[in-house]
Amino acid sequence: xxxxxxxxxxxxxxxxxxxxxxxxxxxxxxxxxxxxxxxxxxxxxxxxxxxxxxxxxxxxxxxxxxxxxxxxxxxxxxxxxxxxxxxxxxxxxxxxxxxxxxxxxxxxxxxxxxxxxxxxxxxxxxxxxxxxxxxxxxxxxxxxxxxxxxxxxxxxxxxxxxxxxxxxxxxxxxxxxxxxxxxxxxxxxxxxxxxxxxxxxxxxxxxxxxxxxxxxxxxxxxxxxxxxxxxxxxxxxxxxxxxxxxxxxxxxxxxxxxxxxxxxxxxxxxxxxxxxxxxxxxxxxxxxx
Amino acid sequence: xxxxxxxxxxxxxxxxxxxxxxxxxxxxxxxxxxxxxxxxxxxxxxxxxxxxxxxxxxxxxxxxxxxxxxxxxxxxxxxxxxxxxxxxxxxxxxxxxxxxxxxxxxxxxxxxxxxxxxxxxxxxxxxxxxxxxxxxxxxxxxxxxxxxxxxxxxxxxxxxxxxxxxxxxxxxxxxxxxxxxxxxxxxxxxxxxxxxxxxxxxxxxxxxxxxxxxxxxxxxxxxxxxxxxxxxxxxxxxxxxxxxxxxxxxxxxxxxxxxxxxxxxxxxxxxxxxxxxxxxx
Numbered sequence: 001x002x003x004x005x006x007x008x009x010x011x012x013x014x015x016x017x018x019x020x021x022x023x024x025x026x027x028x029x030x031x032x033x034x035x036x037x038x039x040x041x042x043x044x045x046x047x048x049x050x051x052x053x054x055x056x057x058x059x060x061x062x063x064x065x066x067x068x069x070x071x072x073x074x075x076x077x078x079x080x081x082x083x084x085x086x087x088x089x090x091x092x093x094x095x096x097x098x099x100x101x102x103x104x105x106x107x108x109x110x111x112x113x114x115x116x117x118x119x120x121x122x123x124x125x126x127x128x129x130x131x132x133x134x135x136x137x138x139x140x141x142x143x144x145x146x147x148x149x150x151x152x153x154x155x156x157x158x159x160x161x162x163x164x165x166x167x168x169x170x171x172x173x174x175x176x177x178x179x180x181x182x183x184x185x186x187x188x189x190x191x192x193x194x195x196x197x198x199x200x201x202x203x204x205x206x207x208x209x210x211x212x213x214x215x216x217x218x219x220x221x222x223x224x225x226x227x228x229x230x231x232x233x234x235x236x237x238x239x240x241x242x243x244x245x246x247x248x249x250x251x252x253x254x255x256x257x258x259x260x261x262x263x264x265x266x267x268x269x270x271x272x273x274x275x276x277x278x279x280x281x282x283x284x285x286x287x288x289x
Numbered sequence: 290x291x292x293x294x295x296x297x298x299x300x301x302x303x304x305x306x307x308x309x310x311x312x313x314x315x316x317x318x319x320x321x322x323x324x325x326x327x328x329x330x331x332x333x334x335x336x337x338x339x340x341x342x343x344x345x346x347x348x349x350x351x352x353x354x355x356x357x358x359x360x361x362x363x364x365x366x367x368x369x370x371x372x373x374x375x376x377x378x379x380x381x382x383x384x385x386x387x388x389x390x391x392x393x394x395x396x397x398x399x400x401x402x403x404x405x406x407x408x409x410x411x412x413x414x415x416x417x418x419x420x421x422x423x424x425x426x427x428x429x430x431x432x433x434x435x436x437x438x439x440x441x442x443x444x445x446x447x448x449x450x451x452x453x454x455x456x457x458x459x460x461x462x463x464x465x466x467x468x469x470x471x472x473x474x475x476x477x478x479x480x481x482x483x484x485x486x487x488x489x490x491x492x493x494x495x496x497x498x499x500x501x502x503x504x505x506x507x508x509x510x511x512x513x514x515x516x517x518x519x520x521x522x523x524x525x526x527x528x529x530x531x532x533x534x535x536x537x538x539x540x541x542x543x544x545x546x547x548x549x550x551x552x553x554x555x556x557x558x559x560x561x562x563x564x565x566x567x568x569x570x
Contacts, residue, residue, distance in 0.1 A: 006472055007391035014384035014403075014443055021440045022406050025417035032416065089307035092300060100308055102555050107315050109551045110544045111501030113519040117526045117540045118318045121325065121533060127336045129321055135336075167315060171559045195296070210563065220408045227503050231523060248412040253508065258416045265413030272408040 026269075032262035039256035051263035061264060064235075064242040067154070068268075071243060072223045075161040076215055082162065083169025083214070088199075090174045101174075104167040112164070112227040119160055120232065123147050147233050150240035157241050160228050165218065172214055173207055180206035216279050223272060244268050319544070326350070326537035333533050349538035358513065359521065359539060365431070366500055366517040367546070372435045373499040374492050377442045382488060385450035386476055390462065400451070406444045411504055414440070419508050429511040437505040442495040449494075449562060453487035454480065490561025493554045497547050518543040 033051055037044045055061050090101055107115070122129040123146035131143045147153050184202045193201070204211075226245040229235060235242035235250070244264060251261035325333060332344035353359050388400060418437055419428075427433030461483070462475040470479070481488065503519045510516050522543055525536045554561075 003472070004391055004393060007387045008393060010383035010387035010472070011399075013380040014447060017380065017436075017439055017443060018403070018406065020421070021418055021436060022409065022414060025414040025421070026409055028417035028420075029413045085307055086311060089304040089311075092304040094301055094304060097308075100312070102552075104311065104315060105555065105558065106319065106548060106551060109497050109547045110319075111503075111519050111547065113501070113503050113523050114322075114540045114543050115318075117522055117536060118322045120526060121537070122318060122321065124533075127334055127533070129317075132336060132338060163315065163318070167311075172563050175559045175563060195300075213563070217407065224408070224410045224412075226412055231503065245410060245412045248410065249504075252412070252416050262413060262416060265410050265416075268410045269408070269413065272410075276405060276408055 029262045030266060032259050033266040034263075035259045037257075037259035037262075039252075039258055044259070047259070051260050052267075054260065055263060055267065060239055060242060060247060061244075063239050064244045064247040065267075067241065068223060068243045068245075071154075071158065071161075072219055075158055075165075075222050076218050078158070078162055079165050079169050079218065080211070080215060082166045083173050086166060086170030087173035087177055090170060091177050101171065105171055106167075107164055108168045113231055115160060115164060116228065116231040119156070119163070120147060123156065148237055150237050153233055153237060153241045157229055157232060160232060161222060161225075169214055172210055176207035176210035177203060212283065219275060220272060223268070322537050323541055325533060326541045328534055330532060330534050346534075349532075349534040350542075353535050353538045353542065357521075357539075359518075359542065361513070362516050362518050362521045363542065365515055366519070369431055369434050369438070369506075369515070369517060370496045370499040372431065373438050373442065374496045376435065377439055377446055377495045378488065378492050380439075381443055381446035381450055381491060382481075383476070384447050385454055386480065388447070388451045389454035390459070400448075403444050404448055406440075411441070415504065415508055422509060428509060429515055430509075431515055433509045434506055434515055434517075437509055438499045438502055441502065441505070442498050446491045446495060450484075450487060450491050452563075453484055453491075453561065457483050486557045487561045490554055490557055493550055493558070494562070496550060500547055 034046060034048060035044050036047045036050070086104075090097060090104075125131060125143055125145045128146075130146060134140065134142050144152075146156050180203060184206070185198055188198050188202060224245055225243075226249060229241050229243050229246045230249060233241045235246045245268070248261045248264045248268070251264065252258045326349050327345050327347070328340065329344050329346050329348065332340035388396065415437070422428055422433045422437065425433070427436065457480060462470075462479045465475045465479045500517075501519060502517075503523065506515070506517050506520050510520060518539070522536065522539050525531075525539055551558075
């Protein structure tokens with residue numbers, strides 16, 4: 001056998017697993033989206049676009065769609081901004097910084113289920129840390145279960161995402177910043193550039209490829225994220241935090257209407273494909289430039 | 290010169306403010322849950338930060354470890370995460386090596402294809418996946434959960450390891466090839482030793498993802514037999530009457546393994562995770 005063919009064999013296990021557990025499920029769920037498949041009822045039949053027509057007048061779908069888009073946009077944007085600030089701070093050569101850098105990413109490695117419990121406990125009325133602190137500074141009247149209040153539950157979901165990911169952004173941006181040649185900054189200083197100019201014209205372009213990767217992958221991960229909302233609120237109170245992945249999950253495993261669930265999932269996929277297509281366009285243009 | 294020193298001091302102060310706020314925001318919640326795990330239900334419910342010394346206790350841990358089946362669930366998690374790590378490392382290392390060292394038609398399309406699976410909603414894939422695993426009679430088995438979780442980690446692992454291998458000079462294994470080493474020998478004796486840090490990070494990644502997975506386990510697990518710690522702490526924390534001290538203890542026990550592993554890899558973590566992003570720069 002030729003060397004190269006042997007090399008291709010190495011790809012087989014990965015491709016086989018992905019074919020069986022990613023590609024096939026994808027195609028099969030796209031098929032389901034056009035059926036009335038129900039996990040507990042037997043005769044499944046092709047229903048054309050019925051599921052998608054039903055979506056148009058499904059209020060919860062529209063609420064979830066809006067939440068998913070807002071959540072992804074706000075979360076990724078804030079993570080990017082706070083990640084940059086954190087990276088800037090860690091890039092200062094100051095005592096204690098290496099210890100800080102070694103502990104700060106801990107929030108990224110612990111299970112989301114544990115993160116959610118920590119925050120749910122802190123958000124408890126009366127006995128949670130947030131309300132204890134509010135009481136200490138005389139704001140007792142704000143005392144409430146923070147995930148149970150329709151007005152603040154959604155911002156709290158955003159907070160959970162930030163808590164988990166901002167240190168990862170910070171550390172990743174820092175790694176990219178440290179790869180920018182020092183001589184660029186020295187040259188700029190001789191030309192009398194301000195700190196802001198240096199940041200804008202040297203640092204940002206220098207870490208551009210890292211920014212692109214982090215933002216792209218987190219748009220996909222955040223939009224598809226199921227755990228945070230499901231574990232923290234289940235989508236409530238009264239749909240105040242519902243997002244598409246959670247709605248798909250409820251439709252498939254609480255109502256067993258997997259055909260309908262698949263049609264919602266298909267809409268998610270189409271939205272992400274549009275995003276991905278735009279990303280590829282931009283990426284290719286940058287590669288050429 | 291004076292304004293320059295002043296700028297530096299201002300930067301330092303600002304940086305420390307950022308660090309201080311970050312420590313409170315990112316670390317305090319973890320310390321608070323650890324602290325809570327050593328308090329009695331009564332002292333937690335006073336709503337005070339501190340309690341008299343006799344209100345601190347190990348009882349929460351004793352109850353969690355003896356009264357509930359937590360140890361079984363912990364071992365389940367450990368078994369599943371270990372198998373996922375070993376299998377996914379085997380598959381992704383050889384795949385990434387092939388993608389890094391061999392040229393073939395459609396390679397870039399394939400890499401893009403593997404990467405683009407990151408955009409498939411897991412909640413969508415899991416419906417047919419459930420049916421496949423059902424038809425293989427693997428519901429409620431360790432293997433069923435493992436198979437489901439593999440696709441959570443493989444694409445990202447392949448992508449990051451390929452980036453890592455790309456940074457290792459080709460000359461190394463080229464020289465070994467001329468000396469008559471087979472592919473397996475080159476991979477095992479030439480590339481793996483150099484790539485060990487990256488492989489360690491890839492392994493850490495899959496262990497942590499598997500350990501923290503809730504979605505797949507919640508579908509594949511039907512009884513207590515394959516229940517993992519994430520499933521259990523979720524159940525404990527949504528009970529009608531929540532024993533926060535015990536929930537905190539269970540949560541701490543769930544976090545500890547990931548934190549221990551994290552301290553082993555933390556100084557290599559980012560270089561490894563982002564190897565795919567910084568190649569050739």
